[in-house]
Amino acid sequence: MESKQHTQTAHASAQSDVSHDPTHKGPFESDCGSHVGGSSNDVPVIVELLLKVQSLSSDEPEAILRLVGKLDEIHSLGLVDDKFFVIRILPLLSGAVLSFFGECLRNGMSWEQCKREFLREFFPHFVREMLIRDNIVFNFHQERQPLRDYVSKVFAAASFLQYKAMEEELVGRMVMNLHPTVLTHAAFLDRPRLWKDLINAVGLIEEHSSVLRERKRAQTNFAMSSGCSAPSLEA
Numbered sequence: 233m234e235s236k237q238h239t240q241t242a243h244a245s246a247q248s249d250v251s252h253d254p255t256h257k258g259p260f261e262s263d264c265g266s267h268v269g270g271s272s273n274d275v276p277v278i279v280e281l282l283l284k285v286q287s288l289s290s291d292e293p294e295a296i297l298r299l300v301g302k303l304d305e306i307h308s309l310g311l312v313d314d315k316f317f318v319i320r321i322l323p324l325l326s327g328a329v330l331s332f333f334g335e336c337l338r339n340g341m342s343w344e345q346c347k348r349e350f351l352r353e354f355f356p357h358f359v360r361e362m363l364i365r366d367n368i369v370f371n372f373h374q375e376r377q378p379l380r381d382y383v384s385k386v387f388a389a390a391s392f393l394q395y396k397a398m399e400e401e402l403v404g405r406m407v408m409n410l411h412p413t414v415l416t417h418a419a420f421l422d423r424p425r426l427w428k429d430l431i432n433a434v435g436l437i438e439e440h441s442s443v444l445r446e447r448k449r450a451q452t453n454f455a456m457s458s459g460c461s462a463p464s465l466e467a
Contacts, residue, residue: 274311278320281306287324293359296329297367300350301392307343314343329354351394364393368402373411379434387427400425417441 285306288299303324307317318337325333332353336346355363367389373382386406389395395402403424410418417437424430 278306278311278317281309282320282324285324288326288329291327291329293355293363294366296354297363297389297392299324300329301388304343304347304392305388314346315340317343318346347392351392355393360393363389364395367393368395369405370409372409373414375411375413377411379410379414379437383430383434399427403427403430406430 285299285302288295290296303321307314312320315337318333322330322333322337332350333346336349341349351360368386371386371389373379383406387402390397390402397405403426407415407418407424407430414437417440418433420440421433421436422429424433
């Protein structure tokens with residue numbers, strides 16, 4: 233009952249802050265020094281980004297991690313300050329998660345403070361270790377999974393869960409977990425060691441794959457027009 237009252241109070245406070253003084257700087261000051269609501273161009277961008285985020289539909293740790301990890305990614309753009317951001321994400325939340333961020337809003341906590349407390353409360357040690365195992369250590373890239381999407385999700389999970397590994401170790405783990413067909417495309421590249429190296433490698437692998445697909449398509453079309461069988465190409 234008390235949690236419900238706190239949530240209602242948080243919503244009321246949020247509506248009051250936005251409608252009466254959208255440029256007022258409250259206790260939520262982002263690290264990048266953005267203003268409440270950001271510039272006139274920033275607010276529509278945040279609104280559009282949050283409209284694409286699916287609301288929390290389960291209290292399972294995996295579902296919570298996906299949602300809050302995505303919100304953390306949007307927050308990292310630094311378009312608006314912490315208070316305005318928390319106000320905007322409340323409609324996406326439910327249950328205990330909604331109550332938690334409502335309390336963050338009431339207590340004037342920064343986004344980073346909220347994250348630390350959120351990890352401690354919702355992802356205790358065993359749960360966090362399980363999520364790290366499933367989303368990082370043994371998260372194997374699937375053949376038809378977009379490569380850029382895979383590496384982004386693993387890095388986002390590692391960042392949010394505060395995975396205690398050096399950047400080079402994390403990149404090495406991801407390279408080992410790539411699908412064998414991707415590793416075949418990457419055979420001509422130097423082994424990436426840092427995040428920027430991996431992103432560069434992903435771009436080259438995507439380009440190499442596109443060239444092979446186009447070559448195969450051209451040879452297939454030629455074979456069909458000439459009545460011959462198309463020669464096979466290695467993936």
